[in-house]
Amino acid sequence: VIKTAEEIEKMRAAGKLAADVLEMIAPYVKVGVTTNELNDICAKYTEEQGAISAPLNYHGFPKSICTSINEVICHGIPSDRALKDGDILNIDITVIKDGYHGDTSKMFLIGDVSAKDKRLCRVAQESLYEAIKKVRPGMKLGEIGTIIEKYIKGKKTGLEKYSIVTDYCGHGIGAGFHEEPQVMHYKNNDKTVLRPGMCFTIEPMINAGRHTSVLDKDDNWTVTTSDGKNSAQWEHTLLVTDKGVEVLTLRTEEDFPRIINH
Ligand SMILES: CCc1ccsc1-c1ccc(O)c(O)c1
Ligand SMILES: [Mn+2]
Ligand SMILES: [Mn+2]
Numbered sequence: 001v002i003k004t005a006e007e008i009e010k011m012r013a014a015g016k017l018a019a020d021v022l023e024m025i026a027p028y029v030k031v032g033v034t035t036n037e038l039n040d041i042c043a044k045y046t047e048e049q050g051a052i053s054a055p056l057n058y059h060g061f062p063k064s065i066c067t068s069i070n071e072v073i074c075h076g077i078p079s080d081r082a083l084k085d086g087d088i089l090n091i092d093i094t095v096i097k098d099g100y101h102g103d104t105s106k107m108f109l110i111g112d113v114s115a116k117d118k119r120l121c122r123v124a125q126e127s128l129y130e131a132i133k134k135v136r137p138g139m140k141l142g143e144i145g146t147i148i149e150k151y152i153k154g155k156k157t158g159l160e161k162y163s164i165v166t167d168y169c170g171h172g173i174g175a176g177f178h179e180e181p182q183v184m185h186y187k188n189n190d191k192t193v194l195r196p197g198m199c200f201t202i203e204p205m206i207n208a209g210r211h212t213s214v215l216d217k218d219d220n221w222t223v224t225t226s227d228g229k230n231s232a233q234w235e236h237t238l239l240v241t242d243k244g245v246e247v248l249t250l251r252t253e254e255d256f257p258r259i260i261n262h
Contacts, residue, residue, distance in 0.1 A: 002197035003174060008239060010100040011174065011199050015237045015248025017049055018102030021093045023251055029089065029108045032082050035067035038091065039078035046095050054094035054101060054177050061221065066092035066105070073165055073205050073213050073223045073231040085111035088121055090233050094177060101173050103201050104249035105235040116160065116208065117230055123162060124206040124232035127151045129256055131202050135194065135238055135245035136262045141181055142190035144170075148204050149187040163211035165231065168223070170201040173237055196242045203235030 003011060024045050025038055043064035046053050053064035061075075068076035068090040069083075076090075083089060092105035107121040127148045134147055145164075152162045170183030181192050185204040209229030216222035225231050239246040243261035250258045 001172065001174060001179060002195055003199055003239075004197075007100065007174065008197065010098050011102070011237070011239060011248055014051075014095060014097040014100045014102035015104070016102070017046075017051055017097050018093045018095045018104045018237070019249045019251045020049075021045055021095065022091065022104060022106055023253070025091060026108070029091070029110070030083065031085050031111050034080050034082050035069075035076070035078040035089075036080055038067060039063050039065050042091075042093065049095075050097070052096040054096050054103070055092075058177060066090070068092070068223075068231075068233070070230050071225045071228050073207070073225060074168055074233060075221045075223050077219055077221050083110045086113055086117075087111070088113060088117050088230060088232060092233075092235065096177075099175055101175075101177050101237075102249055103173055103177070103203075103235060103237050105203065105233055106251070107232050107234060119160065120162070120206065120208050120230055121232045123152065123155045124204060125234045127204050127206060128202055128234045128236065131204070132236065132238060132245060132247060132256075133260060135240060135260075137194055137196050137240055137242065139194045140190065141183065141192040141194060142188045144202060145184040145190075146187045148185050152206060160208065163207045163209065165205035165207060165213055166211055167213045168203075168205060170203045170235070172198070172200045174199055194240045196240050198240040199237065199248070201235050201237050203233060205231055205233040207231045
């Protein structure tokens with residue numbers, strides 16, 4: 001749905017706060033810290049900023065952030081599990097500030113991460129950037145997934161054959177956590193035309209092995225790879241502008257432009 005100028009200001013503020021939470025938590029993300037501790041620090045910070053953590057009680061989710069480690073694709077639940085040397089961790093933050101959502105996630109490399117896992121994380125981030133670079137009014141929504149798939153296929157080597165998780169998508173975002181449209185991360189023909197004022201996330205999940213995912217039957221949340229190989233995800237909340245795109249959740253550490261005009 002197309003946002004008004006006032007709503008766009010609120011999306012900017014929510015996106016900025018979500019990015020700030022990811023920057024704030026970074027120094028705490030070390031071997032030995034538990035994901036429950038990270039959850040509590042993020043929840044407290046978000047509350048202090050006068051915002052709400054969207055995941056808490058969303059469809060019954062029990063915590064304030066998602067923490068997905070190694071073979072966990074997404075929706076990992078914070079627990080007393082301590083981070084270990086070699087882990088790759090996704091922290092997914094969604095905040096509601098003044099009624100509007102900011103949704104973003106990144107990968108953290110814990111201690112000494114293998115070259116393979118570092119490459120998986122880097123390729124996943126680059127696939128997000130490749131897609132963001134192409135976002136502009138008049139573009140067909142399906143081009144986003146097509147770009148990501150083309151990029152990932154091009155990164156194949158003799159040892160690594162990356163795949164794209166198909167069971168979960170990016171999404172429109174605003175006063176609602178999930179709005180129209182669904183944003184597929186794989187090749188598709190969605191002819192929905194992007195318009196200025198649209199806000200949505202792109203959040204590709206890239207697997208080192210097969211694309212298939214398995215939902216944990218005990219906690220009904222944790223999604224893991226079917227072959228036990230690792231997965232990496234990055235997410236940004238984007239605004240379609242008159243001339244291109246604005247990355248509402250950009251962090252200062254990123255070597256990527258906030259605004260791209262075509
Ligand atoms: C934990 C929040 C949640 C619950 C059901 S889907 C979901 C979720 C998590 C992260 C996201 O980026 C997202 O768009 C949705
Ligand atoms: Mn998210
Ligand atoms: Mn999302």
